[in-house]
Amino acid sequence: MYLFYFILVIALCCVMMTPSVMKQVKDHIPFFEEFCKKTQAGGDACENLVGYSAVYRVCFGMACFFALFCLLTLKVNNSKSCRAYIHNGFWFFKLLLLGTMCSGAFFIPDQETFLKVWRYVGAGGSFLFICIQLLLIVQFAHKWNKNWTAGTVRNKLWYASLSLVTLIMYSVAVGGLALMAVFYTQWDDCMDNKILLGVHGGLCVLISLVAISPCVQNRQPHSGLLQSGLISCYVTYLTFSALTSKPEKKVLDEHGKNVTICAPDFGQDLHRDENMVTWLGTLLLIVCISYSCLTSTTRSSSDALQSRYGAPELEVARCCFCFGPDGEDTEEQQNVKKGPRVIYDEKKGTVYSYSYFHFVFFLASLYVMMTLTSWFHYENATIKTFFSGWSVFWVKMASCWMCVLLYLQTLVAPLCCPSRQFSV
DSSP states (O other), rough: HHHHHHHHHHHHHHHTHEEEEHHHEEEEHHHHHHHHHHHTGGGTTGGSSHHHHHHHHHHHHHHHHHHHHHHHHTOOTTTTSSSHHHHHHHHHHHHHHHHHHHHHHGSSSSHHHHHHHHHHHHHHHHHHHHHHHHHHHHHHHHHHHHHHHHHHHTOOHHHHHHHHHHHHHHHHHHHHHHHHHSSSTTTTHHHHHHHHHHHHHHHHHHHHHHHTTTHHHOOOOOOOHHHHHHHHHHHHHHHEEEEEEHHHHHETTSOEEEEEEOOOOOOOOGGSSSHHHHHHHHHHHHHHHHHHHHHHTHHHHHHHTOOOOGGGGOOOTTTTTGSSSSSSSSEEEEEHSSSOOSSSOSSSSSSSSSHHHHHHHHHHHHHHHHHTTTTHHHHHHHHTTTOSSSHHHHHHHHHHHHHHHHHHHHHHHHHOOTOOOOOO
């Protein structure tokens, strides 16, 4: 239900960022101009109800909604408490509260100061949301390698699985960088793209060498090329995503026509239906953010963020290791296998942190707000332009470098602090 509310607000923000929507509303809804004048919504066309400022206000209401429930559910350890009932029920009243908060944000005085301050708050929250996702990716890589390495003790075929997956990931990373070098660079131009691809290729080599270096292996025997291969694939993806987000670079050819360079030209077929491409990209954005919110609040993700894993001898190797509990079934679980199996019954306590759940959705609200409004190039942002721009490019670049630093930190930290115990 919380995810449903979240998607409803995102859909409303997407509508507000669509220029053609307000024109359709003005043409087909009677007395619309009179309504705009009486409510002081920005003249005859209700300018304050569309564009980046409207998205800021709506997301402010949604962020306040999740922040309120984050505070209400602090230290809730029992699903039978009254605050737990607030978290798990009263859905209609919560919907009314969310609508009231989103609507009330349009009546905040001194809108210019509010939008300016809220923009920096949104940037900070979005940065934290990205950090959480990158941490989960790095910890996922370590858990994957640790689980499959544990399987080699009982079955040597797991070595083949590790080698095959590692080879595939490095092939994808190398092939992706090579294809980007072909399509996003030219022999006598595109120096910035060449430097970018060279730096990121060097980072992939660096993390691979550090992962298998003797000093790291002595402290972390489970460190290997599987983790670095996965991080290299993610670096390659972020590099590709950043290059596609760069504004087009046009020059005059020998015939005096504007031509786009430093970007692939696949013809006009891919650009015939811009609306389809835009809405497919928007749908993908909603799905990815929703998945990130839900997976970031599970018990396993909470353990991963705190680097808490089961002992290596208790690891049971499985292909889909991320969907099952660590270790063998307990005696209590084995006794109930014949009947209905209930694992998450919250009989002795909550399975996940209610407060942290709402905190992640609070950060996701800020991330959606900044993404839909093209981060710091918000003035001319529309639903068709939030995928591209220099702000988007640098956010993706920063995410790429941060991911590499976080992974290197998990490798180097045990060397710098030998007295501490690290679980990766």
